[in-house]
Amino acid sequence: MRGTASALPASKSIANRVLIMKALAKSESALHNLSDANDTQLMLRLVNSPETEIDVEDAGTTMRFLTAYFSITNQKKILTGTARMKERPIGILVNALRSLGVDIAYLEKDGYPPIRINGFSSQKTNAISIRGDVSSQFISALMMVAPVLPQGLTLTLEGKIGSRPYIEMTASLMRHFGTTAEFAGNTISIKPQTYRAAEFTVESDWSGASYWFSFVALAKEADVVLPRLSLQSLQGDRAIADMTALGVKAELVNGELRLTKASGAKEISWDFTHCPDLAQTVAVICAAKGIKGNFTGLESLRIKETDRIAALQNELRKIGADLREDDSTHWTLLPSTKLPSSASFQTYKDHRMAMAFAPLATLMNVEIENPSVVRKSYPRFWDDVRSFGFQIEVR
Template sequence: MHLSWPGGPLRGTAHLPASKSEANRALILQALAGGGTIGNLSDAHDTQLMQRLLAAAPGTAELSAEDAGTVMRFLTAYLSVTNWRGRLTGTARMQERPIGVLVEALRQAGASISYENQEGYPPLQIEGFAAKADDEPTRLAVRGDISSQYISALLMVGPYLLGGLRLELTGHVGSRPYIDMTAALMQRFGARYSAEGNVLTVLPQPYQATDYTVESDWSAASYWYAMVALAPAGSEITLPWLRRESLQGDQAIAAMMTHFGVKTTFLADAVHLQQHAVSANTEPLTLDFTDCPDLAQTIAVVAAALNQPVEMTGLESLRIKETDRIAALQTELAKFGGGLRDLGEGRFRAESSGFAVRGQSVATYHDHRMAMAFAPLALRGPLAVEAPSVVKKSYPRFWKELAKSGFVTTEAD
């Protein structure tokens, strides 16, 4: 897809998908509760896939999570405690993404799970669940720096373990907002949850059928923040259905983008973004993405484009996402005169030298966030985005929203 901006300020209202993180959790909780209505569900591929697989599970012995990591992890736990028997698989890339930590924890809780091929990786053979003989809580300990999706998967099935769950997180805990989101949603569905430091306790009490409306997605909002930061003077955008009191850790984009000249005003049922002046700063900022790794690509691109060096920490999980996002960023930023320099010890610096947009083609590596993180550069010059359909994973209307806002979008030959 060829993408360009005709000139003048960026203005208008952009509609966002519902939060994929909230929706996927709410769907699991609804399925365990056996009822309730989930409003404002996203049309994102991952959310639609989760719905289809949950509906299909009772009548099939093979399910594919395709390339959706959240779906694979949440379903592994859900299918185990609901005594499902069958094969859970995914794409070739999914079969390269580790799941051993979650499987081992579920085995300790009573699940019968085996690996079809490589130890620690999908496909999985799930063969039911053996309840403990006593009613003491299931005691598990996992590293706090693993994917928060493993921790969330265990927490959500906690009420259905005989005696409940006592989950200890050891060492540094990453992505805490995602764990907090899971806990808050569980409580909305009637779970009895408590946390003392890094020890999380879930009592054995089934969920209640609950109606819930999903908030719009803050990670999707990050691309509009990037556009306002890179757009001509006087640009402003309104994003409906975002809350000041959000469960989403990616709301951190509002604070981060103040460094790049974007002011956020919270309205009753929306946020309003507008440019504000910031003084030039050649000293690197330091931003931590431990709790919001999905914002890293957006910030790296904006920082390079504005020649504002940023030292980025908390990027450990980026190498095992849809692609190796560190390597992908390094390759694509270099095409424009930008870079992501490895400083060692998990630190990277987004920087640039002679950054320019002159019709380059951006590879997307089967990664929706690569496509959307680089698209705002069209405000600085024409570019091409390869395999633009990857955005369907989380924001199917992304290109239509850009066109509605004034971008010129044309399909590549």
């Protein structure tokens, strides 16, 4: 397979952060290369919405960032979402905002959306402790609103810190928009500051790029070009470029990332603590290439769009592989010894399940149930797949 993934989306992680910062700056900052992914388009539409009820659908980042943004800017809102969104915990963020002085109420189940923001009159404290191992989005949400707090904010992250690159991404983007967050050890210190207007171009999405690493890893021959990607990216999923053990060589050629075949390993160890969205991609590559995987850092997968650990276990068994949970922090990927000629995979309303299993089409006939879920992060994924010569029939 040869060609360019020309529809590769822009990073929604970066886009959603800069959209919040633009709103906090109360500016008309020019933002370029915003993705047409549903998560980004939701944030673009909702951050300045005059509506009282805000429906974030299935967008977890949008729910968390807007909860902090509407709270600290004293906007009375109800935030709700899909049935799955109502199962995704938000209590840690709500408790932090309440300690700051925000009046927030749960409308159904304590600790979960939907929530009602009733107002924020004065800051009660300038220091908060918050778990570092649940979701970096809670931390990033608080970081972004901290400069507009009268007293600023010091965040102490308790225990192990997950997805650290995304916290560092937030701090870097804040600097671009004129504010500073000092991140040392387990403490983030942010003084009262003013966001400024700034032009910004969003780079391509490394999470989306990871599926093309998978296509290259599994194909017999491959030469794939990915545009607008930087090896010095802020995105945690840029880690996929370092894993030549999966059988992929990545190099910058004329400003674009070129992926070609490389010799892979028979066994790998990977800690997904700082790049959990790569887990499904890597698991499928290992399962199909006969690579035994020793994995850690998968804990947060249980509270994503679906329970991704259970979903992976169910679907990998269809190709003769298994993701075995050794204990609460270690998993072993036992690869397939013989792939079937065809298989049908459920997506569990999870965009990453669809895209992670699609590259198996290089080796077998693949059916993906509910393929439209990719609209969440990579709306034109199937167009890119077609452009490489794969035949796709939609039923």
